[in-house]
Amino acid sequence: MKVKLASSYGFCFGVKRAIKIAEEYKNSATMGPLIHNTNEIDRLKNDYNVGLYNSLDEVKDNDTIIIRTHGIPKFDLKNLKAKDAKVINATCPFVTTPQQIVKKMSAEEYSIVIFGDKDHPEVLGVQSYAKDQDDVFVILEPEDLNNIKFKYSKIATIAQTTKKKEKYLEIVNTLIPKNKEVRVFNTICDATFENQDAARELSKEVDIMIVIGGKNSSNTKQLLNISKENCIDSYLLEDERELDPKWFKNKKLCGITAGASTPDWVIQKVVNQVEAY
Amino acid sequence: MKVKLASSYGFCFGVKRAIKIAEEYKNSATMGPLIHNTNEIDRLKNDYNVGLYNSLDEVKDNDTIIIRTHGIPKFDLKNLKAKDAKVINATCPFVTTPQQIVKKMSAEEYSIVIFGDKDHPEVLGVQSYAKDQDDVFVILEPEDLNNIKFKYSKIATIAQTTKKKEKYLEIVNTLIPKNKEVRVFNTICDATFENQDAARELSKEVDIMIVIGGKNSSNTKQLLNISKENCIDSYLLEDERELDPKWFKNKKLCGITAGASTPDWVIQKVVNQVEAY
Incomplete structure (x- = not known):
């Protein structure tokens, strides 16, 4: 293969x-x-x-x-x-930044919107820096904004570093018409973009995509979702032991990507194994 | 009629x-x-x-x-x-606000983007409040951002009060992925929204739409564009003297709206004339 x-x-x-x-x-x-x-x-x-x-x-x-x-x-x-x-x-310094933004914006009397998973450790950390925990809202969808009563008409918004920018823009677009000022901090990490863009391109030209990364890793799951958009046979695994030879039957080219927390030595073992099929 | x-x-x-x-x-x-x-x-x-x-x-x-x-x-x-x-x-106090925003943001070292017509008196006034006239950009389309070199990575953006919010969001969406912080001030006037929404609804149910207002009025021209989306027979005029009886042939219901600068006594004369057809 x-x-x-x-x-x-x-x-x-x-x-x-x-x-x-x-x-x-x-x-x-x-x-x-x-x-x-x-x-x-x-x-x-x-x-x-x-x-x-x-x-x-x-x-x-x-x-x-x-x-x-x-x-x-x-x-x-x-x-x-x-x-x-x-x-x-x-x-990560890219996580310290949203922590400090939330602290500063909260002190300056902005209501806070965090685009992220409310149980994710990064989000729990960032959220904790708000002065008023009743005026910081963690959401995943624009609709989640519907029933929120903000304390202020000025909103500051940040995103979990590993989230998709398209959805973040949807949330921002919902906030702007309803509020006097929306201060949008682009806290999504470039590395996440780069891996995502590369996965998108690669998944268009291969028969099967392997995404290597932690099953509880947000950015790895997104690489899988992006891959699936172009390549139905996309699989998420933590290491080479989860590979199933059946997946590769009648396939010619296997694309491989890996989440931001996946070490090179794990990736190399998967590459070796797939090449052996 | x-x-x-x-x-x-x-x-x-x-x-x-x-x-x-x-x-x-x-x-x-x-x-x-x-x-x-x-x-x-x-x-x-x-x-x-x-x-x-x-x-x-x-x-x-x-x-x-x-x-x-x-x-x-x-x-x-x-x-x-x-x-x-x-x-x-x-x-208008709603114009004084963006003037003061540009003054403040410019002093705080934000690059300024104004969504508006670069020759419109409101925009010329608002723009003049920037500290650095080389770092304030008046644009109409997201593409206009392509060749701009901002002085700072923090952008503050305001809109001419009479502009369409949808286009403003397109511009904001183009700014966010490329800049660390985008401070979005919703300076589009609610009155403009309300007249626009009402024109949109009315134009769906009538055979002909009359938009009354100044030919050089930005908000009046937008009412005409919105009306035309639903009602091909939409006309812009300044007063009843411009009405043409031919327009109303075989029509049953005429919708009438007017720009934010159109006095009631002008509107009433148009209504009287159309009703007489």
Whole structure:
């Protein structure tokens, strides 16, 4: 089976940076999964003894705690800093930006709209920076705005870094006619765009698309959705063990892309396996 | 001929206010046409001796000068105030708002995009409030943004009060993906929306549409365009003298609307004439 890789795929700047930080701090622990990729988290555990805490209660004195790329809520950070632990911040700078925007806009009396998944750690972190938690709204669809009563006629809006820009524009377009001022911050990450555009192009020319990434990764799921628009035989998998030879029957060209949290060594194993079919 | 008036038409708040001001200041002169309606300007001249100046050079000592609803450029205002004349400001408050927004945003180092007609007096006035005239861009189409080099990555955008919101959103949608922050001020006037929505509805149910207003009035021309979308037999006229009986042959119901600068007494004459057919 012939394989063609997307012109842009895999690790983004923030993930590369976080992994480098984790490798520098052996015997530390991350607060929440560092990135959305269990294979890489296992590698960091095995090769660098970087552990994983899921709650502040697990933090012990003298621990070195690495804050995940998605960031953590403001109050968790405050509580963590109050403990007798060393705190290393691996929050992606592109996530720190919307956190600071929400803080500033909220202080300047803008109502806040966040386009994102309300349970996503990045969104929970960003949302926590609003002064007034009753005037920050996390939505996914323009219709979600219908029953919202904003405190102010000035709205500031930001998007989860991995969301689709088209939907963000739909939300913005719904906000503008109803409000005096809408301050639109383009917080969607370019790396996400680039991987998405490349997946779109590649999926048009192949018989089968493989998207490699975490099943709970927002940007990976979007790569799958984009691929499916052009190539019905698109599959999401975390590593080469999930490949099924049956998928490749009567296919000639296999496109491969990977989410922003997928390490190159995982991608390479998938490529090798598919080429062997 | 049966006539049906749009549910909303004619004079807006700013025009009513300006005419009231002009009637209060008999023997004054307006700087530029007070509103875009020659019939009303003639009435103010005949009944209140309100004259019309087209240039600052015409201003004489002790004149009372009324600033038109569309406003005038900042420097003209400054020069006017330096003369020995009494200045009465009839600029519509909805036009003063974008003037002040441009002034503030420009001072805060935002590049400015104005959606509007570059020769329209309102736009010339609003534009003049930018600190840096090389970093304020007046455009009509999203494509007009293609070759613009903004000074900043933060853009503030405002619209001429009488423009269509749909096109404004297209422009905003083109700006957002390319800039870090787009501050969208919804400066399109509600009165314009209301007259437009009413014209849209009415034009669907009539055989012929008459739009009454100034031939150089932006909002009147838009009412005509909207009417034409649903009713091919739509006509723009300034007063009843332009009516042509031939238009009404084999027609049953005539819809009538009027631009924001059209006085009721002009509308009534048209209604009477059409009903007589």
